[in-house]
Amino acid sequence: xxxxxxxxxxxxxxxxxxxxxxxxxxxxxxxxxxxxxxxxxxxxxxxxxxxxxxxxxxxxxxxxxxxxxxxxxxxxxxxxxxxxxxxxxxxxxxxxxxxxxxxxxxxxxxxxxxxxxxxxxxxxxxxxxxxxxxxxxxxxxxxxxxxxxxxxxxxxxxxxxxxxxxxxxxxxxxxxxxxxxxxxxxxxxxxxxxxxxxxxxxxxxxxxxxxxxxxxxxxxxxxxxxxxxxxxxxxxxxxxxxxxxxxxxxxxxxxxxxxxxxxxxxxxxxxxxxxxxxxxxxxxxxxxxxxxxxxxxxxxxxxxxxxxxxxxxxxxxxxxxxxxxxxxxxxxxxxxxxxxxxxxxxxx
Amino acid sequence: xxxxxxxxxxxxxxxxxxxxxxxxxxxxxxxxxxxxxxxxxxxxxxxxxxxxxxxxxxxxxxxxxxxxxxxxxxxxxxxxxxxxxxx
Numbered sequence: 276x277x278x279x280x281x282x283x284x285x286x287x288x289x290x291x292x293x294x295x296x297x298x299x300x301x302x303x304x305x306x307x308x309x310x311x312x313x314x315x316x317x318x319x320x321x322x323x324x325x326x327x328x329x330x331x332x333x334x335x336x337x338x339x340x341x342x343x344x345x346x347x348x349x350x351x352x353x354x355x356x357x358x359x360x361x362x363x364x365x366x367x368x369x370x371x372x373x374x375x376x377x378x379x380x381x382x383x384x385x386x387x388x389x390x391x392x393x394x395x396x397x398x399x400x401x402x403x404x405x406x407x408x409x410x411x412x413x414x415x416x417x418x419x420x421x422x423x424x425x426x427x428x429x430x431x432x433x434x435x436x437x438x439x440x441x442x443x444x445x446x447x448x449x450x451x452x453x454x455x456x457x458x459x460x461x462x463x464x465x466x467x468x469x470x471x472x473x474x475x476x477x478x479x480x481x482x483x484x485x486x487x488x489x490x491x492x493x494x495x496x497x498x499x500x501x502x503x504x505x506x507x508x509x510x511x512x513x514x515x516x517x518x519x520x521x522x523x524x525x526x527x528x529x530x531x532x533x534x535x536x537x538x539x540x541x542x543x544x545x546x547x548x549x550x551x552x553x554x555x556x557x558x559x560x561x562x563x564x565x566x567x568x569x570x571x572x573x574x575x576x577x578x579x580x581x582x583x584x585x586x587x588x589x590x591x592x593x594x595x596x597x598x599x600x601x602x603x604x605x606x607x608x609x610x611x612x613x614x615x616x617x618x619x620x621x622x623x
Numbered sequence: 624x625x626x627x628x629x630x631x632x633x634x635x636x637x638x639x640x641x642x643x644x645x646x647x648x649x650x651x652x653x654x655x656x657x658x659x660x661x662x663x664x665x666x667x668x669x670x671x672x673x674x675x676x677x678x679x680x681x682x683x684x685x686x687x688x689x690x691x692x693x694x695x696x697x698x699x700x701x702x703x704x705x706x707x708x709x710x
Contacts, residue, residue, distance in 0.1 A: 481643070502644035580682040596641040597631065620674050 278311040282360060283580060284352075284387075286317045286338075287367030287563075288325025293509050294602075296367040298325045298568035301332070301369045303576040306569060310580060315359055317352075321618045327607045334359055337621040345374040353385055363388045363583045365576065367560055369445055372397060376400050389581035390491075392538045400557040402444055403471050412533050414526065414554045415544075417478050421471035428457050431474055440475040443468035448510065450477065475555070480547040482506075483518065485527045486561070486568050488575050490582055491537030497575045497591045499568040504599070512564050512602075516573045519596035526552055539565075539579055564600060571598040624692060626661040627681055640700050643709040647698055 277585045283304060297316070304312045316325055316332035319340055319508025326335050336355045339347045348371070352364070364387050366375045374381070376391050383389075391397075400408055409416030412539040420427070420434055431439060431454070441460035442448045445468050449460040457474070464472050500523040505514035527542055539561035561575060568575050571594040581588045617623045626632075629642040636654040639646040649657055659669050666688070673684055695701055 315674050483644075504644065516644045596629075597639055 276309075278307070278309055280313070281310045281362045281580070282313040282315060284315040284361045284364045285318055285332075286319075286365070286371060286456065288316050288318050288323040288332075288335075289320065290324040290328075291332075292507055292604075293511055294563040295323075296561045296563045296565055298328065298331065299563060299569075300365055300367060300561060300576045301325075302566055303364075303569045303574055304580065307574065307577040310577065315355065315361060318617075321614065324622065325606065325615055327609045327613065335617065335623045337617065341371045341374045345377060348374050349378045349381060352382070352387070356385055356387055357571075361387050363580050365389075365561070365579065368392070369558065369560065372559060388583040388585075390538050390579050392536060392540075396534055396536060397559050401472050402556060402558065404444055405473075405475075405554070405556075408557075409554060412530055414530065415551060416554050417476035417564045419476065420474040422461060422474060423471050425458065425461060428454055428461065431457060433539060435474065438477045438560075440477055442473040442475055444471065444473070478545045478547065478553045478555070480545040480553070482555075483520070483523060483544050483552075484512075484515075484562070485523050485542040485544070485548050486565060486575060487531060487536075487540050487542065488578055488582075489531040489534075489536030489538065489540065490588065491535055493532045493535045493565055494590060496529045496578050496582070496588050497568065497573040498524055498527045499571055499573055499575075500524065500527075500592050501564060501567060505601075514599065514601045515564055515567055517567060517594060517596050517598045521530070522550075526554075539575060567598060567600040568594070568598065571595045624660060626657070626695070626700055627702055630661070630700045632657055633659060638698070640698065643699055645698060653691065655695065656688070657695065660695075672681075 283290065283447040285297045285300055287297030289295040290298045301314050304310065314332045316335040317338050318326055318335060319338060325331055334538050341348050348612050364382065366372055372391065375389060376394055376397060379389055379391060381540050403421045405416045406419055422428065438450050438452045441449055441457055441464065442453050443464040447464050447468060451460050461472050481502065483500060483502050485498055485500045488496040500520045501515045502516040502518055503512040503515050507513050511615060541558040541562040543556040545555055565575055573591045573594050613623065629640060631639045631641060637646060638649060638657065670684055679687045
């Protein structure tokens with residue numbers, strides 16, 4: 276059977292020690308059995324490693340940060356689309372998702388398909404709304420307190436036992452054993468990510484994750500549970516293994532059914548010694564360890580592209596447990612001309 | 624005692640629990656014991672096999688056996704119901 280030729284634009288080529296999912300998403304798409312993909316890499320920075328990886332992208336364009344304004348970002352995407360028609364766009368950063376979700380219709384009118392959560396789905400799973408989310412969908416979540424100012428730090432000892440987790444609205448998390456450490460973490464996080472800063476009950480247990488894909492109708496198209504085996508000082512998985520855990524799959528399917536989740540997602544859970552699961556976070560996109568799911572038998576990026584193109588996708592219900600991934604770092608030697616081209620022209 | 628279905632035991636003594644992602648190694652004797660438990664042999668059957676095969680007395684076998692049971696319980700590869708009540 277001949278493969279369908281298709282052009283896919285992907286962001287998140289920052290394969291650093293805090294890796295974006297772009298490179299593994301592209302690897303997954305290149306292994307598609309139904310699509311022959313042409314890849315447009317979209318980058319914010321000129322040193323994103325994916326720019327320099329041979330054979331990864333067919334074309335690379337620099338795009339403006341969403342913080343400069345959604346219109347500028349979408350205008351640039353449309354300008355790129357005029358020159359290199361894009362069939363499907365897969366954004367991979369939390370911070371850019373809002374702009375793309377807001378402009379989903381506009382992109383579609385230009386012929387660019389996406390498959391993203393709705394704004395409601397995106398906003399209700401915000402970290403500072405997790406307790407309400409847990410109650411609404413019947414999932415255990417750690418107790419939390421949103422801090423709008425440093426003055427509220429004294430409230431912590433009335434509501435929690437130390438240690439507690441101190442988290443930013445978008446990124447960053449620190450464990451704090453006393454009020455002084457909470458203050459330090461509060462200052463670091465609030466200066467970087469703004470307010471509120473979230474205080475979360477520390478739940479003892481093992482961190483486990485599920486990568487999943489919802490079709491927007493309540494069906495789970497793919498779901499693979501994983502346990503991080505090697506975690507970096509930034510809390511990122513540098514090694515992991517797929518699990519055979521029916522309870523994790525049940526939690527995922529229930530959540531997708533109730534929320535009618537549309538798009539890729541990652542559930543971050545803590546499994547306690549009693550075998551209870553606490554939801555600590557939902558990432559509203561494909562995570563950087565997606566290639567493990569492909570290796571275990573579920574090509575989630577390929578399925579997401581099919582859904583974006585309104586094609587029928589049957590749920591993938593099996594995968595191999597005990598499949599592992601181990602990341603590594605690698606030095607690419609780059610000629611200055613290549614760096615110069617992307618830095619000066621904003622494309623390569 | 625029952626070893627759960629999610630547990631994989633390889634011939635070289637590598638034991639992997641696909642539900643938790645944990646793995647550990649057992650020595651040849653531990654492997655023999657683990658396999659017998661996984662196959663559903665009861666305590667008396669395992670004891671008879673070990674007493675015939677190795678030079679050891681009842682008491683030593685029983686002590687080592689229960690110590691081993693505590694170890695595999697610690698690694699969560701047994702069914703949660705009555706994990707120490709070996710029949």
